[in-house]
Amino acid sequence: MGRIILLALEDIIGQKFINTLLNGENLSHVLDCIPPTNFDRQFSFEYLSQMMACIESAYGPRAGRGLALRSGQACFKYGLREFGPMIGVSDMAFRLLPLSTKLTKGANLFAGAFNQYSDQEVRVEEDGEHIYWHIDRCPICWQRQSDQPTCHLAVGILQESLYWVSGGKNFLIEETDCIAKGDSSCTIEINKQPLS
């Protein structure tokens, strides 16, 4: 998953900036190149949250947020290639389900992949209108403090995953709670009704 995130960041922000991050004094002790394709857990939460902080301080909060969202969307494309067939969202039986079933089932399958293949802990809840994506252990804001929700990368991943699951529809997706601002989990609220 670390590899997927780095490839996505490279696509959106550029190889030069990522190399600067990888070789910078804050991060080079952890990792100095993009890790290979395997399931080793060598990409730490601390490392990811520091990268997000570096992007925000280099580009400012507004542009940094946009880049993080777009990087999250790119993460999904790389992630789908690696994890889609494994978790069952790429097969025809899934694609033929009605939209509301697909959203709930898709969210649970994606949460299962994060719980199984990373140390991130995700829980999915829902009511009539919303799906709530709770990250109880969040790598994106790990040990950060902020007065605003800060896990834009996760919002971007969910935007792109639901766009894909729904066959091209956009949804209102917003992070309402964030551990970095003192909440007990990072909660992303997904409106089940598509925008378009």
Ligand SMILES: [Zn+2]
């Ligand atoms: Zn978070």
